[in-house]
Amino acid sequence: MMRKQFQALLLASATMFAGSAAHAQDEVAADAPTAAPADEEIVVTAVARGQNRLTTSVTVSSLNSDDIAKAAPRSVAEIFRNLPGIRSESSGGEGNANISVRGLPVASGGAKFLQLQEDGLPVLEFGDITFGNADIFLRSDFNVGRVESVRGGSASTFASNAPGGVINMISKTGETEGGAVQATAGIDYRDYRLDFDYGGRISDTLRYHVGGFYRQGEGPRKAGYDANKGGQIKANVTKEFDGGYVRLYGKYLNDKAIGYLPNPVLVTGTNADPKYQDLPGFSINGDTLHSRYFRDNVTLDGNNNPVTRDIRDGQHPVVYALGLESQFELGDGWNVTERFRYSDISGGFTSPFPASVDTGSAIATALGGAGSTLTYANGPKAGQAFAGSNYLAQIVLFDVKLNSLNNITNDIRVSRDFETGMGKVTLTGGFYKSRQTINTDWLWTAHLFEVAGGGNAALVDLTNAAGTALTQGGTYGYGATFFGNCCRRSYDVDYDTNAPFASLSLATDRLTLDGSLRYDFGSAKGTIAGADLGGGRVGIISRDMNGNGTISVPETQVSVVPAATAPVDYSYDYLSYSFGVNYRLADDVAVFARYSRGARANADRLLFGPAVNTTTGKLTDTGAAVDFVKQLEGGVKYRNGGVTLNATAFYAKTEEQNFEATTQTFFSRNYRAYGLELEGGYRIGAFSITAGGTYTDAKIVSDVLNPGAVGKRPRRQAKFLYQVTPQYDVGIVSIGANVIGTSSSFAQDSNLLKLPAYTQVNAFLTVKPTDRMQVSINANNLFDVKGFTEAEEGAIPANGIVRARSINGRTVSASVRFDF
Template identity: 85%
Template structure:
């Protein structure tokens, strides 16, 4: 059935050019042939502002992507959508989640989106965007439910959202304003994945409307894993009751998805640190393969209660979300407008993916681990029991296996506003209160293995025996813990983070000038317990246990990590004040100048635990400043709109504090950064041709570092000086064709500024045809030219063996779709 489905779509895609050729003459008559342009409808900003307002009257930097814009970029994840937003650096190399996302040079010292908040319909997906192994994008999917994506960089994000001083990206759902829907079937042409999307919305009566949609997909995914690595889907629905002066909306979401998570993979690097040449290892493609394998599917480990379990590695990134919410706007009293948003999300799941702690030839690893004369044999797969060639590459795998017991969160944002007519102009006053509770409860169940490095999802586990005949592995397992990381990181924690934030703003519109100011006071607490041998204090983290039940203790069974029963408390409070002041001057109907200064902050969450900042005896902070990191930003620019031409330019300067912890390197950070630059965005439409483009130049550096002063003055790791995106399109009505080009200049792998990550340009292409009414055929290519685009690397310099552990964007994937609108 799958092959028949794929064949139908492939045939449709191959017929598309013929259909286009035959129909082009008809399109010439149907489409306007003149170059006359039509002025776009004024855009209303609704994200991270007091009230919805016209973009040209707003002193914030905002961009938006429509559902059509999203489709053109050929995204395979939400991170690939975000790359098309100016000022956003979205490292879309982790699969459908686990992306590192930053804005305007603000750092990514560890992972996730620390200073940037991801939202759905105006409320955060998670209160913190960088929860370890629980990045917010893991729990976010794009489908036909999305009406548009809106982003605000800097500015009022500091005062109209908590923990989001860098900005907000908001995925806004359709709510049934337009009657109708669509169903679309998509199949991979050169990769194995099959997906069905649908949505429908409209009116039930004069004052009642609804929308429902979702997707389901299954397949190996964009890389060769050896099994169906992506499997699951989502359904969302909302219903809106309109009444005089407002509306009330109820909505729900159910997400249950298994999506493979790609961590760094081995790549051969020659040349110099300043001018490196990244090449595939023999038999392993850095952008088409992964260390996942059909022969590496089960993880025998101990759970959070130290009971033996077998966990399925194929679960990958496994978000399970049940969410319900309410949104309402209405008028009360004498002109007061009330907006209420509430959501409760039950969030659980897991994160499992292999991380290479070291990669080398088999003989080198055998000698390093077992001594001279050690031998290697295949532990499973078609060569089980045969000798492993010592010249082939072998990876020491630490399997990141994390059980997410709860990331439940409840959020409420209530605000009231009113317009007042004064002698100086219209004064808008807004006041509100935000409340959230975010639970972070996870168990870290890591193990260590030896795995051959080969592509196609065919890597087998490997056994090691020393010269005396002693087996140092058990079915390819070297230790039942993070043995290659010094047996660290067997952890369990359950902490609740309460956030409270009253906020207020005033905006005065007087003629062409608009002035606004806003304040937000966040205060909160972290309360709970943590457990793990990393806390020290005599806690024992490694025991001996018969894991296979054969009555004999093997060497790996003497390296079994457990979670100590002794827990440590977490019990501290934090507070911070944010403010933002802006001015916007409308020079003419189509030109506006703006400027803004803001101070915002971000409360540190679970990455602060297990470090020196929290006392393991009292749970209080040992460093009162560690709980909060501040961001100060100055920005100003010009906005221009005339007919089919749109131009926006924003200059920015930011100072950032950063305290963080990185799990893969066991490294703490405590430093300050500064960044300045220029952000450009524009679009032009004439007749059938349109183009949108954006570019961001950033000069960032580390200005102080408490723990590692040697990096002061260097550029932060993975921070490119220039990012850009360009999307040209030709639309003839009956068909359209275009490309989405994403690019970046070079950056450094680490803060020491030695090894470079080369710049790259990725081209995504799309072709759609409408041969008959309501039917759309599409051919969609992601990374058309199959480039290697490196987003991060673990190694600061080229190792002696030339093998670097790095993450690349996915290679070329081409899909075909058939869509029916009704």
């Protein structure tokens, strides 16, 4: 009931605000100028207080709403690729991207060392929750005023669990009256979207902003059904008063978005010089192992009751969030900033993962023995023979119900400036508190599935030479049979995070010195269940899943959650610190240096492994709870007229303990990385260009579980990443391109199979026939390149089939926008 009331409140607010708009001006982003003079840019993310970019000793970049539109992004991960130093593997669809910064590792998935925020608070406390990565619950629309990123530096002490950095999506707040509505349609793919926003003043001291989107369509790959369907609405109201303001805001997100996992691709040549090719009838960047004929998952739920779940739900975030932000003066120069948010988060993650891909005859023989036969289980060829030369996938369907990822967060800080004989001293102190719930059920099943494009693949049945059916409607087992029947799991764990923090800075005319400390202490309490815990827990039973009164072979492989649970009950603590110096050599140039030690508390990926005692719930190794990151950075910042340049050298040492669901692999190792990060821009007349590049040399320096990896480059870590955006704007017409590129990397830590270098070009053309109307065409991946972000195989297998994720192929969209 509360959720329905909340949704109705937001929708009513949107209607009221939109209906009250009788006049407006062109839209600009709020809170901070999107095109401020270079020496007036203010940093608000992961710092004690808003600071001038040239006087702060942190590395920061920002993108305004116009920058985002030029990138033609199909997900937030594609926006993040345009931030220097950020490695964003944007091949998973709307969410589930692997994101890291400056050579810090992605040993499993998500954004472990990098925190994703909305308006200064984390989307989730941990960015790499298994099947609940933070970007799944984040959407970009007209509500976003700008995206700001801080790499390294003070992120260690002004955010918990974010030693690598913070990416903050900052909302508009109605400072400039106006709004827009935009309709977008795919030209060469089926997708339709409507965006809107409006903001302005209700009175001299009261302003608001409301916006959102709704979309529906197949998505950038051919799935055979509407794979993306849903939307978001956000609203905020700000009351200003002498010395501060109070802001209330809300968000409702309910969006079904297809999630792309690795797909099969044929690889020839050598590991050092591989040639990636499409399998017959299946495009690696245009197709997916989803289909109109693979829609239902018959399984048992977390209470072991039969249930049919809809595979088409894909990545399905459902978020109800309410928040408050306030700044005010206490008197005598003291200022308070308070941020609070409660998020009710649930949903699911469902997507097929290929445990193996080979010809039908090879798989039939391997699973059923010589003489086994294959037939189509459904689709237009149901009952007909499946050719042995055709390709077949052994699918483990990752079906996870996200019962609750609820998050409650509060950040309060007090600061004051003191004028001294040496300069201005700023003292800041605060306390951060969050509670993150992770309550999920893993409901995986196993299937035989045709490898065919266009969303037309069918399920396939297997019969052995004796005539015994080894499948049931294409289902091989009602569990992760191709993974050894692992992973029928249920979590219910709460993570408490507490962190007092303080900073002290001294600013003179030229010199700024600052230091900050943060002490995190927390706990994990709850229960987990699953046969993977051992101890006699039974995970496989026989059960009549289709209710026909007989037990088929697949029905002897039914995974259940054991009744016996194991406790989780441990605590941890750690200290983070950061010290920086910035010296302004002239009005337009500054140099800086910073050393930081931060850490990340491990969450659910620590469970079901050797680090947690299944009897007591305590840690078997107290050091397993926390991974430390130490970073040294220094560089130069230059601003003069139409020219900007940032250059930052960095060095990082990282501890990593992790678990990867797809390979059932634990990691316990240390890394080091060093490199150079460049960012710049130039404008002359109607022409402008922005560019960034990051060189990284990273290696594994120790590995407890796999000593053979020592000295290797971490998997998927390219030495060079870059982005370039040239643009020519004459007012009525604007044309340009957004170019994203990467050098080659290795698929796995063995450093054998290479993922080739690639360059992706996104193009945009905008025409403004009137002041309030804009027509635009955006092309994402204009030249339809294949760009591989990951691969499961570390070397080319005997059959040449590698399971890999590529960026999406070319998609072109057209938009019509009206400003009012």
